[in-house]
Amino acid sequence: MKQSITRRDILKLTGSGILGVMLSPLPWKLLDDSAIWTQNWERTPKLSHGPVTTLFSNCTLCNAGCGLQLKCVEGRPYYVSGVRLHPFTHGSLCARGISSHHMAHHPLRIIHPHTFSGNAGSSRMTAVSYQDAVSAVVQKIRSAKGRIAILDHQPGRAISEVYRSFLQETKNGIYLTSPSGENRTLDAVKEMLNNCKAELGYDFENAKLVVSFGAPLYDGWGIPGRMTALKNGQSCKFIQIDGDRSRTAMQSNQWISITPGTEKLLALSVVFVLLNDNLVSQSVRRTINDYSSFKTAVAQYSPEATSTATGISAKVVRALARELASAESAIILSGADPGGGPFDLETEKIIASLNLLIGNVGKSGGIVVKNNFPGQELHTAQIQWTSVPDHSIEVLIVDSSDSGYALPWNLIEQKLVEKNRCIVTLSPILNEISAHADYLIPAPGNFESLMEGPAPASNTTAVFSLSAPVLTRQENCVEPIELIKELSAKLSFALVIPTQEGSLRQRAETIHFAKRGSLFIYADQQTKSVSDYSTPDDLYNELLKGALWMDEPGKQIPVRSMTLSINLSPFFAEQQGGLKLIAYGWRGTTSSSQMSPIMSKLFQESDLRSSNGSVSIHPETAATLGLKKHEYATLSTKNGMMTVKITIDPTVHPNVIKASVGPLPNGAETPLNPAGDNILNLCEVKSTGTWRITDAQLLKV
Amino acid sequence: MRDKILLLAGFVIGSLIGWQAFPLALYKTEEQPMQFNHKVHTGEQGGMACTDCHIINETGRFQGVPTIAKCAECHAAPIGSTKQEQRMVDEYITPNKQIPWKIYSRQPDNAFFSHASHVTIGEMKCEACHGPQGSSESLKPYKENRISGYSRDIWGVSISGFQSESWQGMKMSKCIRCHTDRGRKDGCIACHK
Numbered sequence: 001m002k003q004s005i006t007r008r009d010i011l012k013l014t015g016s017g018i019l020g021v022m023l024s025p026l027p028w029k030l031l032d033d034s035a036i037w038t039q040n041w042e043r044t045p046k047l048s049h050g051p052v053t054t055l056f057s058n059c060t061l062c063n064a065g066c067g068l069q070l071k072c073v074e075g076r077p078y079y080v081s082g083v084r085l086h087p088f089t090h091g092s093l094c095a096r097g098i099s100s101h102h103m104a105h106h107p108l109r110i111i112h113p114h115t116f117s118g119n120a121g122s123s124r125m126t127a128v129s130y131q132d133a134v135s136a137v138v139q140k141i142r143s144a145k146g147r148i149a150i151l152d153h154q155p156g157r158a159i160s161e162v163y164r165s166f167l168q169e170t171k172n173g174i175y176l177t178s179p180s181g182e183n184r185t186l187d188a189v190k191e192m193l194n195n196c197k198a199e200l201g202y203d204f205e206n207a208k209l210v211v212s213f214g215a216p217l218y219d220g221w222g223i224p225g226r227m228t229a230l231k232n233g234q235s236c237k238f239i240q241i242d243g244d245r246s247r248t249a250m251q252s253n254q255w256i257s258i259t260p261g262t263e264k265l266l267a268l269s270v271v272f273v274l275l276n277d278n279l280v281s282q283s284v285r286r287t288i289n290d291y292s293s294f295k296t297a298v299a300q301y302s303p304e305a306t307s308t309a310t311g312i313s314a315k316v317v318r319a320l321a322r323e324l325a326s327a328e329s330a331i332i333l334s335g336a337d338p339g340g341g342p343f344d345l346e347t348e349k350i351i352a353s354l355n356l357l358i359g360n361v362g363k364s365g366g367i368v369v370k371n372n373f374p375g376q377e378l379h380t381a382q383i384q385w386t387s388v389p390d391h392s393i394e395v396l397i398v399d400s401s402d403s404g405y406a407l408p409w410n411l412i413e414q415k416l417v418e419k420n421r422c423i424v425t426l427s428p429i430l431n432e433i434s435a436h437a438d439y440l441i442p443a444p445g446n447f448e449s450l451m452e453g454p455a456p457a458s459n460t461t462a463v464f465s466l467s468a469p470v471l472t473r474q475e476n477c478v479e480p481i482e483l484i485k486e487l488s489a490k491l492s493f494a495l496v497i498p499t500q501e502g503s504l505r506q507r508a509e510t511i512h513f514a515k516r517g518s519l520f521i522y523a524d525q526q527t528k529s530v531s532d533y534s535t536p537d538d539l540y541n542e543l544l545k546g547a548l549w550m551d552e553p554g555k556q557i558p559v560r561s562m563t564l565s566i567n568l569s570p571f572f573a574e575q576q577g578g579l580k581l582i583a584y585g586w587r588g589t590t591s592s593s594q595m596s597p598i599m600s601k602l603f604q605e606s607d608l609r610s611s612n613g614s615v616s617i618h619p620e621t622a623a624t625l626g627l628k629k630h631e632y633a634t635l636s637t638k639n640g641m642m643t644v645k646i647t648i649d650p651t652v653h654p655n656v657i658k659a660s661v662g663p664l665p666n667g668a669e670t671p672l673n674p675a676g677d678n679i680l681n682l683c684e685v686k687s688t689g690t691w692r693i694t695d696a697q698l699l700k701v
Numbered sequence: 702m703r704d705k706i707l708l709l710a711g712f713v714i715g716s717l718i719g720w721q722a723f724p725l726a727l728y729k730t731e732e733q734p735m736q737f738n739h740k741v742h743t744g745e746q747g748g749m750a751c752t753d754c755h756i757i758n759e760t761g762r763f764q765g766v767p768t769i770a771k772c773a774e775c776h777a778a779p780i781g782s783t784k785q786e787q788r789m790v791d792e793y794i795t796p797n798k799q800i801p802w803k804i805y806s807r808q809p810d811n812a813f814f815s816h817a818s819h820v821t822i823g824e825m826k827c828e829a830c831h832g833p834q835g836s837s838e839s840l841k842p843y844k845e846n847r848i849s850g851y852s853r854d855i856w857g858v859s860i861s862g863f864q865s866e867s868w869q870g871m872k873m874s875k876c877i878r879c880h881t882d883r884g885r886k887d888g889c890i891a892c893h894k
Contacts, residue, residue, distance in 0.1 A: 009707055016711030017718075024719020025860045029727070032856075036849035039809060047810040052762055079813065098890070602889060 045105065048074040056083065056522035056546020058453035058465040059097050061446065062404030062588050063154055063181065064089075064223045065453040065465060066097055067522055067548060077101040077447060077470055082225060085525040087550065088459070092225030096588045099596035104445035104471055106594060108430040111474045114440045125440070130478065133424075133439040137395070138490045140422040141170065146394030149174040149415075153403040153592060156373070156455040158503040159481055163399070166484050169493040174393065179385045179689055180342045180405035182215070182222050183457035185333040188345070188352035189367055192562050198369045198554070201460040202331050204230050206365035209327040211239045211320070213263050213343070213351050214335035218248040220404075220587035222458040239320070241266065243582065244616075244658060245651035256320070259311040260582050260656055261693045263335070264347040266310045266317065268301035268568075271350065273321035274357050276302075280325075284359045289563045294353075297568050311653075324358050329365020331355065337692070339406045339585015339661030339680070344688035345386060346566065353564050362556045370554040373455075373462045373507075374514035386689040388415045398433055398592070400426035400443035400480055401454070406583075406590040406661055409436055410639065411685045426480050429594045432678070444469075444477040450500055452507075453548075461517070462551040464507055466543045508540035511549055522546035579621070581637060581657045581696035583683050589662025590680060600663045610660035612679050613642065616649040617657055617698070625698055632701045635659070637682045637694050643701060644679075657696055724860045728844040728853050734801050736785050736839050743835045751827045751835055752820075763816030769799050803843035805854040806831065806871055813892050823883075832868040 021027070055070040055077070067083035080101050082091040113133045114125045141148055148170040150163045155177045167173025186200040204210065204226070210217070217227050217238065230236060231251060240252035243260035258266055274280050275295050285291055303314035310317075324330050334351040336342045343351070360366030394417050409432065416423070425434040428445040444451075453465030485497040498506065511517070515531045519542055530549070533539040543549065586609055589595055603609040610616075615635060617627070627633055627646050635644045635657065644659065652658050659679045683691035742749045754767040773794045779786045793800050808814060819825045827835065844853035856862070857870030864870045873892075880887055 003703070009703075012704060012707045013711040013714075016708040017715035020712040020715020020717075021719045022715075024716055024723070025862060026719040026723045029723070029856070029860065029862075030848075033727070033846060033848035036809065036851065039811065040850055054760070606889075 047078050048076065050074055054523075055468075055470060057447070057470070058467045058546070058548070059093070059100055060154075060401065060451045060453060060467050061096050061100055061103070062402055062593075063454045063456050064094075064404075065456055065463065066093055066223065066225060067465075067546070068093070068097065068100070068467075069522065070101065070447075070470065072470065075470065083522045083525070083546075085520075086225070086522070087520050087548070088223045088456075089225030090229040092228050094220055094224045094588070095599050096595050099599050100446055102596035102598060103429070103594070104448055106429050106445075107597060108594060109428060109445060109474075110430055110434075110440060110442040112442060112476050113478075116435070116437060116440070128439070130441065130476065133441060134483070134486050134490065137397075137422060137424055137439060138487060140395050141487070141491060144172075144394040144422075146417045146421075147172050147174050147388075147392050148395045149176055149388075149393045149397070151176045151178075151396065151398045151407075151412075152401070153178050153399055154401040154454040156457075157401075157452045158507050159399070159452070159484075159500075162481055162484055162497055162503065165495055165497075166488055166493065169488070169491075169495060174383050174388060176383060176385065176388070178403035178405050178407060179411065180336040180338065180407075181403060181457060182333075182336065184336050184342050184348050185352045185355070186367065186457060188334075188348045189355060189361060192349065192353060192356060192564055193361070193559060194561060194563055197372075199372055199462070200361075200367050201370045202333065202458045203329075203365050203368045203460050204236065204331065205460075207236050207329050207331050208365060209237050209239070209323065209330040211241065211324065211330065211332045211354075212248065212252075213241050213267065213333070214243070214337060215333050216246065216248045216337060216587075218251045219246070220338065221248075223456050239323075243653055243656065244649065246584075256312060256316060257651070259309060259653055260580065262306070262310040263343060264350055265301065265306040266312060267347065267350040267354065268298050269303040269306045269310070269314075269317045270321045270324070270354060271357065272298050272301050273303060273318050274325060274354070277318075277321070279321060280357050281359055284357060284559075287559050287562055288356075289561060290565060294564045294566060297566060324354065327358070329363065330358060330360050331366055332358075335692075336405065337584050338404060338587040339590055340583045341406060341408075341683075341691045342689070343692065344686070344690045345384070346568070346688070349564070349566055353566065356559065356562055356564070359559075361559050363558075364556065368460050368554060369556055370459070370461050371516070371551050373464070373510075373551075374516055375510040384689070385411060385415070386687075390414050391417050393417065393421070395422045396424070397483075398423070398425040398427070398437070400428060402588065402592050404587040404593055406585055406680055407433065407592065408680050408683055408685055408691055409433065410681065410683070411689070411691070412436075414685060424483075426478070426483060427592070428477070431592050431594050432590070432680075433592045441483060442474065442477045443480060444473050445471070447471045448473045448477065449479060450504065452504055461553055464511060464543070464549040465547065466504060468544045468546075505536070505540055508543060509536040512536040512539045517549055517551040519543070519547045519549050522548075579655050579657055579696050579698055581635065581659055581679075581682065581694040582692060583659050583661045583679050583694075585661035586663065589664070593662070595663055603663055609663060610647070612660055612662050612664045613644050613677075614647060615644045615657050615659040615698075616647045616652045618652045618654040619648050619650055620654045621652075621656075622646065622648050626700055627698070634699045634701055635679075635682065635696060636699070637684060637696045639682050639684060639694075642677055642679070642682065644698075657698055720860065727847055729847055730842045730844050731803060732842055733803055733840045735789060738839065739835050739837045741838075755827075757817050757821065761815075761817040761821075763820075766802050766804065769793050769797060772800075773797075803845075803852070805843065805852045807852060808855070808871065809851070811893055812873070828868060830868055830871065832866065 050073050053072045057068045059066045059068050066089045067086040069081045070077040071079040080098050082089050082093040084091040112127045113130045115128045117124050152160050152163055164175050167175050190196050238252040239254045240249040241256045241258050242249045249255040303317035307314050332354040334348050355361050355367050393415050423437045424439045425437040426441045426443040427434040428443045434440050447470040449469050451467040455463050479500050481500045488495045518527050518529045520527050604611050629648045631646050632643055634641055661679050684694040685691045756764045779790050855871045857864040
């Protein structure tokens with residue numbers, strides 16, 4: 001009997017056929033191959049294949065200035081690692097360093113000058129010619145009634161001297177540097193040493209005890225490789241004073257948990273014990289010009305009086321003071337969290353004074369004097385942000401370098417005149433600060449131009465290094481020194497400004513002339529004395545191939561006179577009230593910094609670093625607010641609000657909202673719309689120049 | 702009964718598409734530019750080791766497939782009288798032209814693999830990943846995945862992904878398994894620079 005094929009038969013055949021296909025490797029193999037296919041699109045940059053060459057250079061992404069080894073194919077670096085026997089980094093690099101070769105190809109790379117129109121948060125970029133931008137800035141400088149300022153994120157370079165000379169010509173110039181950094185305690189010590197002109201550094205290698213008031217020593221601080229080597233060496237005891245169990249607190253020998261915002265009280269009570277238990281030697285006392293007034297000022301801050309506020313028992317404070325006094329050599333340094341910013345100057349000074357009171361300044365294993373860079377015996381003092389009158393800066397030029405530390409736009413805004421101001425930023429990449437500029441001038445990207453390696457403030461000697469160009473420079477990019485040269489010429493300033501190469505050759509010549517120090521050569525991992533180089537050109541060329549010049553250690557002179565001059569302001573009132581927002585961050589992920597999107601994606605997907613928009617609160621706080629882990633809430637301060645993701649952390653103090661400033665979540669790097677979607681913008685910048693603690697509210701969404 | 706036959710037929714057809722037709726359609730077969738006998742080189746006659754030609758140089762870098770200069774060290778003039786030998790000398794060695802070998806084990810650009818670390822430090826045998834290539838008498842045809850562009854050897858001989866030999870397949874899962882078995886706790890950045 002003939003059977004016709006029905007629709008039902010076709011459906012059965014097709015259905016079972018699909019089942020057969022689904023149970024074969026076809027679906028998942030197609031998925032796998034399609035995923036790989038997406039990696040091989042024409043527009044995806046491809047690595048060349050060919051012989052590998054090795055180059056040596058120095059990282060310029062933050063102030064650490066680590067030595068780099070670049071593996072290149074056809075002249076393009078594809079792999080970056082540390083220099084194994086580098087005297088400071090010991091072969092280590094941070095996550096930004098190992099991805100530094102990505103930065104020239106960053107999706108937010110700027111290769112044309114731009115102007116911005118509209119308000120921050122809704123601004124639009126428009127391409128403009130470089131000459132038009134320069135003419136507009138020149139006109140603005142000529143007509144400016146307010147101050148002309150240059151913000152240099154990496155002071156101490158040859159270009160820094162050019163900036164200072166330029167500002168001197170403007171008559172009303174201000175030279176600014178990042179408000180945060182590892183130099184805060186050192187600057188405070190210098191101030192108390194009657195504004196001494198010598199540069200100072202931390203001699204961690206010979207220290208027996210290091211007490212850190214919130215400085216993230218094991219989390220990107222200073223030269224990360226140096227700090228890692230110190231930790232691994234275990235010859236020094238590290239005590240971390242932190243409000244929560246931070247990465248550094250976890251890895252330190254001792255963690256003292258403190259109520260955030262009461263670091264000044266703890267420092268004062270340690271000072272109290274040192275002074276009242278006769279732990280300050282007679283020789284040190286004799287050098288303090290205002291000893292009696294200082295002792296009177298701290299009289300009310302006994303450990304017993306401060307323990308309730310700090311959350312630290314009097315016994316622990318006394319033990320800490322005694323340990324400091326009895327240590328063979330000790331260093332006490334303060335915060336400057338890369339996201340949370342510095343302490344106020346008063347707190348910095350009290351913490352810094354501990355170094356002086358225990359007699360560990362100008363001594364091995366303490367804060368040591370280093371020689372100034374040859375030929376620069378006197379530096380023009382830079383101005384602290386707090387010393388700049390509000391609404392006084394009319395023209396602000398922002399250097400293209402990066403300190404790695406946060407600089408809230410609110411702080412800059414506070415110092416700018418309200419109308420007719422002009423902000424010029426030099427930057428290879430669009431970042432939070434450059435998004436506020438009137439003119440954005442593209443600077444050469446990483447490895448695209450000859451650059452000077454930064455000089456880390458925490459070092460015990462002056463250093464000099466170069467980063468030679470490896471990649472072809474983008475056509476419209478402008479070196480900062482070229483811009484200053486052009487401005488100077490158009491403003492008819494009597495300045496002779498060399499080229500970038502010229503300025504760096506001058507530095508090499510100065511070192512060669514001084515015949516000081518030695519070079520650590522990266523290629524053969526050997527050290528060679530400066531006097532072994534017959535000409536300055538030989539020295540320069542060696543530096544260009546990858547080397548680090550290190551000065552001789554400075555001569556340590558005992559402190560003969562110091563003025564502590566600490567006028568204590570009322571304190572306890574600040575600690576009262578509801579929830580406090582405390583920002584924190586990881587060096588190189590905020591403000592003028594950008595990081596490789598590959599790293600920010602890695603951090604976001606792995607939770608290795610909390611992204612901006614993630615906050616941690618104590619379980620009690622969470623219970624009170626009815627919040628659970630991974631729920632969303634609205635975080636608001638008087639500066640605005642944003643939606644945040646909740647993490648519960650029992651080591652965070654109750655009533656504290658610990659919020660990550662960076663890295664930004666992957667895909668959110670575009671900072672053209674920064675208002676309201678960045679923790680840093682919610683932080684309140686106080687008159688003391690800090691933004692560490694802000695009154696905040698947290699409401700369940 | 703008819704229903705069962707239909708269902709079975711559909712299932713069989715689907716399976717045949719997935720297991721037989723799909724691999725045939727997916728892979729494009731190409732011959733190597735010329736033949737090469739590993740066994741002659743590594744056996745009793747040649748007595749060479751893998752690393753005599755696939756060199757890890759003094760800087761620790763693996764140089765992969767040998768260049769024509771390496772071949773010329775022994776074959777500047779033809780050894781023997783085979784057509785392949787004569788062709789190699791005439792077409793590649795004499796004009797100093799590289800042989801455009803198709804690489805069975807080429808990995809994506811975003812995967813960094815150090816032969817030096819695995820062979821020298823990890824003391825792994827070449828055969829652990831490449832199989833008995835060293836004793837092969839001829840080069841098998843190169844099968845290129847039409848979608849991903851990579852060799853079939855990366856996925857492995859069996860389209861199912863389950864391979865009969867431990868050296869078959871060079872996917873990331875295999876790297877992870879081997880590292881885990883050896884107690885190596887490497888992060889993403891170890892291979893993806």
